[in-house]
Amino acid sequence: MDDSKAATPAAAGATQAGATQAGVNLASMAYRTILEMILDRRIPSGEVIVEDRLATALSISRTPIREALVRLASEGLIRKEFNRPYRVREVSNREYFQSMRLREILEGEAIAAAASRVDPVRLQAMKAEMLRLRDEPKIRFEDHWAADEELHTLIAEASGNAVLAQIIRDLRVTTRLFELSGLPSRIRPDCDEHLDVIAALESGDPAEARAAMERHIRSLAKDVLGEIAKS
DSSP: HHHHHHHHHHHHHHHHHHHHHHHHHHHHHHHHHHHHHHHSSOOOOOOBHHHHHHHHTTTSOHHHHHHHHHHHHTTSSEOOTTOOOEEEEEHHHHHHHHHHHHHHHHHHHHHHHHHHTTTHHHHHHHHHHHHHHOOSSSSOOOHHHHHHHHHHHHHHHHTTTTTHHHHHHHHHHHHHHTTTTGGGHHHHHHHHHHHHHHHHHHTTEEEEEEHHHHHHHHHHHHHHHHHHHHO
């Protein structure tokens, strides 16, 4: 029996698996890069996303680019109308403040439910991260956002209501897109308010937790309104 021929199917399978993994890695890399470009406003709100240009810039084929764009669309960051290219989603002032009002109500409800359910180990890890960011001399906006996202997602999921958690995730995408230019002055206040939210969760008191979350969201909306008034 020819051993080289016997090994061929296995070798082909391994090659195919390797190619599949490489494709997944390229799509993930494309997703992270395009996401960063949107968050940094290198692709600003409302701008058309040109697949060929991205493929050239990232030195990869259009296939992983398309996969990344589908993922970004599923997360609400970009939109595609029939027979038209993707565009970065635009959020108006009105939509932003309406979304923030809903977040105040729904995230208040979520945290009240989560007060007796949240994982204390994850909560302690979040507390340590918020303390680290608060004391960091030069906080990167991306690091601040990642911690913000993790904490709010933890709370939404700990509510035990999957539908509520999904609505909160969608609303957070809307408010994030509006705040893409970043609010540097909000980073440390956010950390302090997040620490207040965590302390309220640690107390296990639903009313205290709800009040801390509502104060946090109102504070953010107030500061954004102030920034708009200056412009």
